Amino acid sequence: xxxxxxxxxxxxxxxxxxxxxxxxxxxxxxxxxxxxxxxxxxxxxxxxxxxxxxxxxxxxxxxxxxxxxxxxxxxxxxxxxxxxxxxxxxxxxxxxxxxxxxxxxxxxxxxxxxxxxxxxxxxxxxxxxxxxxxxxxxxxxxxxxxxxxxxxxxxxxxxxxxxxxxxxxxxxxxxxxxxxxxxxxxxxxxxxxxxxxxxxxxxxxxxxxxxxxxxxxxxxxxxxxxxxxxxxxxxxxxxxxxxxxxxxxxxxxxxxxxxxxxxxxxxxxxxxxxxxxxxxxxxxxxxxxxxxxxxxxxxxxxxxxxxxxxxxxxxxxxxxxxxxxxxxxxxxxxxxxxxxxxxxxxxxxxxxxxxxxxxxxxxxxxxxxxxxxxxxxxxxxxxxxxxxxxxxxxxxxxxx
Ligand SMILES: [Fe+2]
Ligand SMILES: [Fe+2]
Ligand SMILES: [Fe+2]
Ligand SMILES: [Fe+2]
Numbered sequence: 001x002x003x004x005x006x007x008x009x010x011x012x013x014x015x016x017x018x019x020x021x022x023x024x025x026x027x028x029x030x031x032x033x034x035x036x037x038x039x040x041x042x043x044x045x046x047x048x049x050x051x052x053x054x055x056x057x058x059x060x061x062x063x064x065x066x067x068x069x070x071x072x073x074x075x076x077x078x079x080x081x082x083x084x085x086x087x088x089x090x091x092x093x094x095x096x097x098x099x100x101x102x103x104x105x106x107x108x109x110x111x112x113x114x115x116x117x118x119x120x121x122x123x124x125x126x127x128x129x130x131x132x133x134x135x136x137x138x139x140x141x142x143x144x145x146x147x148x149x150x151x152x153x154x155x156x157x158x159x160x161x162x163x164x165x166x167x168x169x170x171x172x173x174x175x176x177x178x179x180x181x182x183x184x185x186x187x188x189x190x191x192x193x194x195x196x197x198x199x200x201x202x203x204x205x206x207x208x209x210x211x212x213x214x215x216x217x218x219x220x221x222x223x224x225x226x227x228x229x230x231x232x233x234x235x236x237x238x239x240x241x242x243x244x245x246x247x248x249x250x251x252x253x254x255x256x257x258x259x260x261x262x263x264x265x266x267x268x269x270x271x272x273x274x275x276x277x278x279x280x281x282x283x284x285x286x287x288x289x290x291x292x293x294x295x296x297x298x299x300x301x302x303x304x305x306x307x308x309x310x311x312x313x314x315x316x317x318x319x320x321x322x323x324x325x326x327x328x329x330x331x332x333x334x335x336x337x338x339x340x341x342x343x344x345x346x347x348x349x350x351x352x353x354x355x356x357x358x359x360x361x362x363x364x365x366x367x368x369x370x371x372x373x374x375x376x377x378x379x380x381x382x383x384x385x386x387x388x389x390x391x392x393x394x395x396x397x398x399x400x
Pocket of ligand 3: 106133203206232233236
C-alpha cells in the first residue's frame with residue numbers, strides 16, 4: 001500500500017495543542033518494555049529536537065513577521081511532541097543505562113541505514129561510523145558493570161552484541177578529516193536525504209546528551225569517558241551533517257525535515273510492538289502531515305518549485321529496528337582498521353592523524369582503554385555480550 005504524505009490530510013494546526021493531562025504520558029515499563037521501543041523513543045526525541053532547533057535557526061534568518069509567527073506556532077507543537085516522546089522514558093533508569101540505550105540506537109539505526117542506502121559513498125559513511133558507536137557501547141557497558149555492578153544485556157537484551165569495534169582511542173581524528181562530500185540535491189535519491197537527516201539528528205542528540213550528563217558522574221573514570229566519547233560525537237555530527245547538500249534552500253530543508261518526520265512516525269507506527277506507544281506515533285504522524293502541508297506551501301511560494309520535485313512520491317520502506325549482528329560482524333572483519341583522510345578513507349594512519357593523536361593523548365592512555373583495564377581489575381573480566389560466537393577479528397578475541 002503506497003502512502004504519499006504530500007497528498008494526505010492531517011490534523012489542522014489549531015487542533016494540535018495538548019493540555020497538561022494529554023502531555024502527561026505514562027512511561028514505558030522499565031523492566032518489560034521491548035528494547036527497540038526504547039530505541040524508537042530515543043530516535044524520535046532526536047528528530048523532534050532537530051525539528052525545534054532547525055526551526056529556531058530558520059526563524060533567526062527570517063525577516064517576514066507572518067512567516068516567523070507560523071514557524072513559532074508549528075515549533076510549539078514540535079516542542080509538545082518532544083515532551084510527549086521523551087517523557088515516555090521512565091525516570092528510574094540511570095544516566096549510564098540511558099547512555100547504553102543511546103549507543104544501541106546509534107548501532108542498530110545506523111547499521112539499518114547503511115544496509116538500505118543506495119549511494120555507495122553515503123553507505124560508506126554509515127559503515128564507517130557505525131563501527132565507532134559499536135565500540136562506544138562496549139566501553140560504556142564495561143563502565144556500567146564496574147560502577148553499577150550490572151550487565152548491559154539487561155538493557156540491550158541480546159538484540160545487539162557488545163564487543164570491541166574500531167577502538168575508541170583511534171576515533172580522534174584531525175577535524176579536517178571529519179568533513180565528507182555532500183550528496184547532490186538534484187540527483188540523489190530522496191531516501192538518501194532522509195537517511196542523512198535521520199542519522200545526523202540521532203548523533204546530534206547523543207552529542208548534546210553527553211555534553212550535559214557527563215559531568216553529573218562522580219567517578220573520575222566515568223567523567224573522563226564521557227569527555228572522550230562526547231568529543232567523538234562532535235566528530236560524528238560533523239561527519240554526518242556534511243553529507244547534506246548545503247545548496248538546499250531554507251524552504252527545501254524545512255520541507256525535508258517535515259517529510260522525514262512523517263516518514264519516521266509512519267515507520268514506527270507500522271513496526272511498534274507497544275500499543276500505547278503506537279497510538280502516539282499515529283497521532284504525531286497526523287500532526288506532521290499538517291506540518292508538511294504548511295512547509296510545502298512555503299516551499300511553493302518562496303522556492304518556486306513543486307514539492308513533488310524534491311520529495312519521494314511515496315514513503316520508502318519503514319525504518320526498522322532489528323538485529324544487525326551478521327552485518328556488523330562482516331563490517332568488523334573488513335573495515336575495522338580504516339580511518340579518514342580528507343573526504344576519503346584510508347587504511348594507514350597518516351601524519352595528520354598521528355599528530356592529532358599525540359596532541360590529544362599527551363603521553364597518557366585514553367579513558368576508553370583504561371575503563372576496560374579498570375573493569376577487569378574490579379570484576380575479574382571485561383564485559384562482552386557475544387551471542388554469535390567469538391569476535392570476527394582474531395586479535396580482538398576474548399580468550400586470546
Ligand atoms: Fe515533530
Ligand atoms: Fe557513540
Ligand atoms: Fe556517534
Ligand atoms: Fe514537524
